Amino acid sequence: MLITVSKSPGEGYSSLQEALDSIPPQQKQAVTIRIKPGIYEEKITIVREAPPILLLGEDPHSTVITWNDNAHTLGADGEPLGTFRSGTLNVFAEGFTAENLTIRNASGPGTGQAVAAFVDAGQAVFRRVRLLGDQDTLYTGQGRQYYGDCYIEGDVDYIFGAATALFEGCHLHNKRSRGYITAASTPEGAAFGYVFLNCRITGADNVSDVYLGRPWRPYAHVAFIRTVMDGSVTGEGWHNWGHPDREQTSRYEEYGSSGPGARPEERVAWSRQLTAEEAAEYRVLTVLDGWHPEGY
Template identity: 35%
Template sequence: MGHKLNLVVAIIAVVLSSTVIIGPYHSFVKQFKELGAIIIPYISSSQGHHHHHHHHPQRKHPSKGDPINICDDFPPDFPPPDTNTTTTFCVDRNGCCNFTTVQSAVDAVANFSQKRTIIWINSGIYFEKVMVPRTKQNITFQGQGYTSTAIAWNDTANSSNGTFYSGSVQVFSNNFIAKNISFMNVAPIPRPGDVGAQAVAIRIAGDQAVFWGCGFFGAQDTLHDDRGRHYFKDCYIQGSIDFIFGNAKSLYENCQLISMASPVAPGLRVINGAVTAHGRASKDENSGFAFVNCNLGGTGRIWLGRAWRPFSRVVFALTSMTDIIAPEGWNDFNDPTRDQTIFYGEYNCSGAGSNMTLRAPYVQRLNDTQALPFLNSSFIDGDQWLQLY
């Protein structure tokens, strides 16, 4: 019990401390109104309250003098009955339906089910670390909007035996979908150079994953786009250092990419952030990040990417960039031998940060033919799987 209270106190401290949280992160958390109403039921319900009962949501009856029943505005006849292709589980912190935690709903999904299990998650912040194992395929997390539904935890590389294990949510299964929900890591925001402070919001390590209208909130290493083919559409992704990293093959369309690195005074040449760190290690790996029709802004003075591994591959196309992008644009991880093998391309981008005249020599200004393979879902073989969703 003690550690849960400590977590809650830490989260309240983070939420209330505008010196730690800057910009969108702070306003995002402020949009979760009545923080106490969110946290107190979490503490009381976390004491083994994970039982579930399908099809018959229990409605808590108001006690004497209790003016309202918190479940009254809950949709009637929810969750809907199973079909041949879908099963719906329902998660609500207040106990108005099957489950009070996201993890307990995941645990109840049948192993290797051919049906899609829609885990419908009611508004609120769910303070829990969630793991979707390889055996739980075809799961959808359906939130009520990325500014009103979130899963949050506060592990770091130090607290979890490595960056790769620090994710608030970790997904190892195939065919995962998330809609209208946020993934947050609320660990303290590190300074550049801090050791062990990397704090992942989500790690996505299964194939054929889709994120629609989702939010990703953290600082260093927010989104671990680890491996597999993934599609991100209309998402909001915030961080400071390498905040989209991994070795997946992913297409990001119409996404907001927001740097929360500390503001840098005009004229200073310091770099304090990077959007991407793609981890392709050999020419035989079929991976890369493609950003199409995105908006890139925020604070700091940052690179579009740095070459975490020698064959790092990232393309920005038709993307608007503010002046937070440093003129050289990219970094080879201070290893000039990587300049021959990395693939960093830009295509028809706009905004003050897109000026390519001072770009590093290995950066490619792509023509129409070179850009084409990166511009739509064929980059992730979407014709084979994406339209099924």
């Protein structure tokens, strides 16, 4: 099933949410929603009952989904939305793919938690997607998630959550000094949390002392494999979030880091530099437990 969304009259739906709502409840086969270039100012929800969905843009710089809720925004009930209802794109479907899009939370710096993509799907794939925000840009709630050739920016805990998520060839951009890239809440016993393969990290002008991560929950797992890091990354690398006990349970790992931010001799003692043999186990199929992230 193919649906088109466009800002040009007569080319399909003008609203992405209207297009999603048009999918018949009995639809089981995959649905592709082709999104023509334009700025779509709307808050999007893909319900749990939805069939496999592919949101397909033409170009990530010209196809933009944007909204500006944050944790303090009042909802319809008159109460603050909180972090988990602030998302611009909210994905609950079992199978989901997005390609060639920008997803932005335009709330702005200093407004608190403001999620661009809230991903609570069983299997989710993002390819060539720009995720723009400040604090809490990307929430990875559950399941297995794959991000390929994506651009993700933020300042505080801008990739956070419990899912097993693999980031391959992605660009992470730090917008503020003394920030944190990841805040993993990996469940106890999970083999993998966040794995970054062949990525790069940059910072805005004069940004420094950014940590690779801090443990939102005690068993946080994050691994950076062959990542190029600029000088915005602090030598310590990792922060315990004021919980010294989590130094014993968190798993923070690196292998083959390069660039000015790669200073293994300065890393906190409770992080690890992997051996070549250990790093070789960090492959897509292994991390995602046999699932190959093809498009839906």
